[in-house]
Amino acid sequence: MKPLTRLVLIGAPAAIVATAVFGGSPKGDDPIYVDPWTTETTADDPKPDEAKKPKTDQELIAKLPPGLAAPALKERAAQIVSSAENSTLNWRGQYANIRDVKDGNGYTAGVVGFTSGTHDMLQLILDYTKTHPKNPLASYIPALQEVDGTASHEGLDPGFTRAWQQAAKETDFIKAQDDARDKYYFKPAVDLAKMDGLGTLGQFIYYDAMVLHGPGIDKRGFYGIRESARAKVKAPSELGGKDSKDDKASKLKAEKAYLNAFLDETREVLRTKKTLNDTSRIDTAQRVFLKDGNMDLKLPLKWKMYEEDFSIEH
Helix, strand or coil, X not given: CCCCCCCCCCCCCHHHHHHHHHCCCCCXXXXXXXXXXCCCCCCCCCXXXXXXXXXXXXHHHHCCCCHHHCHHHHHHHHHHHXXXXXXXXXXXXXXXXXXXCCCXXXXXXXXXXEECCCCHHHHHHHHHHXXXXXXXXXXXXXXXXXXCCCCCCCCCCCCHHHHHHHHCCCHHHHHHHHHHHHHHHHHHHHHHHHHCCCCHHHHHHHHHHHHHHCCCCCCCCHHHHHHHHHXXXXXXXXXXXXXXXXXXXXXXXXXXXXXXXXXXXXXXXXXXXXXXXXXXHHHHHHHHHHHCCCCCCCCCEEEEECCEEEEECC
């Protein structure tokens, strides 16, 4: 049986995944948008313009601040993730990188560590081959289909790593990796974090967990971790209240409590994995940002990853 890591529901919109897995709309959906059609009005109150009412989750999300999706913050997020995945802030230097890190997922490669054992590498190459049928990786698709869900290199050695590096010289394959990262991991994680009422730091924490654990629905996948956290602490979007200073303070407190619970859950999954149990990305990075109250990931940022110091000053 293939592991439920990145294999499940890759690329599905966050709200669709939540609906399919847990039934109904995401629990944190309603409170982040105050619907003027459900509030009491008087005869003197003007009726809001019907056309302005969000009709889909994406319209609702589009009305929220960009958060981690803002270009400068997305760059910042890429650097922090790269410090964990590749021990460098130079995330743009990783497109051609490929190796077996002995984590049970076969080859790990590219900008966010697509792996031969968890379907996302196969999906990336399948999509790329549709528009670039003669690319150096196309001939390895049958072998990737065979090893999907395993740590095996059968049919990939000895030429696959060279083929990956050759493909990564092409700007179109670099773009394909960026597009896959955004489709499989960044957009679903950031959108769902917004629906859960989380700010920039929370959106990053979701994104990093999605990259690390994949969009799996079992207890070791992202959606399973999220549900475990929500069973213990309510997400900020589940809390009501008026827009006042006191309410903003209580929402901030609630957001921190929820993120601590989420980090506890993802840390436990990391801690108990046989091949991937270093918890630096939580203990000496994300938890540090949260403890400092840096909910917007403002600069300067300083953290440790695997006992190595990292910083982004400007």
